[in-house]
Amino acid sequence: MKAIEVSHLIKKFGSLTALNDVSFSVGEGETFGFLGPNGAGKTTTIRILTGVSRPTSGTATIFGHDVEHDTIAARQSVGIVSENSNVYDDLTAWQNLMFSAELYHVGRKEREKKANELLGKFELYERRNDKVQGFSKGMKRRLTLAMGVVNSPRLIFLDEPTSGLDVQSNLIIREVISSLVREGVTVFLTTHNIEEANVMCDRVAIINKGNIVAVDTPESLKRTIRSVQSIEVAFDNNSIDHIEELSRLPMINEVHKAGDKFKIFTELPSEVIDALVAYAHFHDLKILSIATPGPSLEDVFVRLTGLQRAGDGIHAID
């Protein structure tokens, strides 16, 4: 049985179509990434799957239970960790965990055992009796995640689990998610962070403006996009406007600067390498390094969603 089965989901807010005929499924034990820019429909999808919001049309099931008509059963084996911390600042970490466990109807003995185990796992045990108001953002996020899994769910929804966190919290959270996955838990995570999706997910759905534009493994997504093959080249002299000059060469689709290198997109990498050697010779340049790393998941994402690069970030065209 599938952990999640979504079929032809449509969600409208007035005249705005937030989800436009979205279908996908997630197998049990899978780590599934939902990747998309702001406003793509990620949170709307999670809200429908967790029974908080109703779809305009279409269906969704969690372990075979319809989320709209059989909400309690669908919610039973689910943990939810939202981006905005739902911890209570004037309670201690321990009290927050107890409160969350009570909401999930976890029995008293089991509650305490689980809380001790989670506090250790999330490196919060020493601070268990401190009020949360003194916690850093990363500690709060770790506690939120612990609260979301206190009922030992078979499926967890994570909305942007590591956004805005320091490196240490980020690593702890990723490690804890990986250990849940090893225990057989299914993970559905939304993220803007392409690298996070690449390292953590078995499969990734790319969603843009309410439409699923691709669902596949990170590796296949990279392989199938032939037109985003890339070459990275560095020259010993950057006094020439290489972006301008290289863009004029035939067979080159796009050029941008990445640190001290130039990243060139082409469908014909070996021909372009020959052309780069000739270019260097013509301008009396030395090629310091040249590599064909292949498309990154970010390249695929940019291509599929029609987003544009600006500096190191990604920005929507409109």
Ligand SMILES: Nc1ncnc2c1ncn2[C@@H]1O[C@H](COP(=O)(O)OP(=O)(O)OP(=O)(O)O)[C@@H](O)[C@H]1O
């Ligand atoms: N309650 C609501 N009323 C009206 N419009 C809404 C509501 N909730 C979401 N939307 C709109 O639906 C679209 C999808 O929003 P959603 O929050 O699902 O995007 P998202 O992919 O989670 O974005 P982000 O990464 O910024 O959280 C957006 O255009 C948003 O403005």
